[in-house]
Amino acid sequence: MADTIAKKNPISDFMAKRKAEKPPKEPKMSRKEKRERFKKRMECLTPAEQRYLRRKQFTDAVWPVVRALIVFGLCFIILYPLLYMISAAFRPRADMNDPTIMWIPKHVTMSNIKDAIVAMDFWKTLKTTLVLNIGCSLVQVVTTAITGYGFARYKFKGKNILFFVVIMMILVPPQIILIPQYMFFRYFDPFGILGLMGKEAISFIDTGVTMYFPALTANGLRAGLFIYLFRQSFRGLPKELEDAAALDGCSPLTTFVRVMVPNAGATFLTVFLFSIVWYWNDYYVSTSFFIDNQTIALKLKNLDANLTRLIFDGGNVQVNIRELIVWMEAGCLISILPILVLYICLQKNFTEGIARSGLTGM
């Protein structure tokens, strides 16, 4: 069916004819002929133009080689710790003292990984981290997108002052406001409502509320930066989009969900990735608001102590600093693995789409 249509199509007919009429290819020139032709062409040019062309020829030949060297070198520097991590995580501790071993261990063992899993109580920790940190980061992406959209697309009184608050959120170090925040959660009584009703303040310390509540109101980790990113990217979309949607009878919320969000895919991806990474690696907030919180970042920070307690029999097994590396690197490996896998899956969209993520245009 498709074929018959294509045959009847006058344009494709025309194209076929033109193809047939195309002159035959010129025979390939030898290198010598080419050089002569280049010389002839050069003679027609002014000296300045000649200089320019020669210089360009030279840089075009040399630069790719230099660039390849630089890129390779820098890539190596970045990958070096990761390669070392993989190499160290799978070698037995004795191999650390063997000076002949640089990269490839003589014996491959899984015991370090197994020990690290036990010491970090990995599966339970992973579950806690997923529920708490990843959940929060997902919630935060949605709420910051809504806020960013409000700042990007609507004019209202006091917008500049409110946006100044957003900028302040980026600037103020979280350590400054930590204690008042702690007091807020410890004696939770928003605007004195509970006090009026004659009830005592509630303590939310050591519950998920301390992380979910800020995320739910677009005030979680680095929320200011995300709001800023979303605002920039929504501002870049054409104004006609929402006017058209409004004429078609979309409410602002439907416009946002069905017209704007699909157009800001790259930004969502970027913020999603950043948000997950920062929540995943966070131990500052979770140590402050929790008495004994078992997230991966925290467990990794305390890996030393836990290893001694659980694997080295409370210090009875002697392990020197060099040998300890194999367990530490194994712990690192299993803690970044989930994020690394996620990054590798999203990597193509992330790196190529980042140009349009609205970071430009201050």
Add this chain to the structure above:
Amino acid sequence: MKRIHMSYEKKKGLYGYGFVALWFIGALMFFIVPLLQSFYYSFHNVAPEVGEVSVTALVDNLTGEKNIFLNYKTAFMTDPKFRQYLVEVLQDMALSLPVVVVFSLFVAIIINQKFRGRTFARAVFFLPVIIATGPVYAIITGDLETSGNSSAEQFSTMFEADMVDQLLEFVGIYGFGDTFTEMLTTITSDILNLVWKCGIQIIIFLSALQGIPPSAKEAAAIEGATSWEFFWKITLPYISPMIVVNIVYTVIDSFTDPTNEVMGRLLEIQSEWRYGLSAAMAWSYFGIILVVLGIIFAIMNKLVWYDD
């Protein structure tokens, strides 16, 4: 019921409030009020008590008089480490800021060009963004040092300090070498840190580079600009606003890094329950950040070129 008639614009404004309302409630609870509260704390004596914290006026022990700036005085005059750390952090900052900005611009320009394996190179360069924020980074660098495999040492031999000195003496410059080589060695021995710190800056520059309109590139090519001229006359003006953004980001990132010494001292004092003092330190620290940023803005504002 009478319908209230509103113009389209006015209605849109109300919807705007609707979109930011959720954030505003949160900001009020988790940002604005805590911020003011900590400012208030910094002028008072704050001690934890059962059920609440007690906030009392500051009294100078020596004179017995009230002095609301006592916390600030303690931070700068009495505290043994705060001032020293502050100077160190500022010095580090002044040294590393230009290097970070220039380096990330260089990398961004390279990975903005078309070559085989570009996608892979980009993926690798953004990798530090994923890993470098957490405790993993501390373990990685620590382990590399203890195992003597620190890549930094290996790479710094490439720029052997003596060689630079000798080169300069050969050219006829004596004595200049010391400060210069010192700077060079700090940079080169720190190259791992440098590369790992620049992820976000590279991303910002990359997106700025892609914002340069193709027409400018074509015009430059037709006029016969060399890539050197192209860089100074086309690239740099177009991305100058983003240079400011990057400087601001770098300053804030290094100032608020929980591993830096001032932040460490702050947390130490917090864990000693001296909230008032820690609030005073945090605020003076923040004030210094603002002053630094202000100076940078004042200088950069004259150099930045806007496309409109």
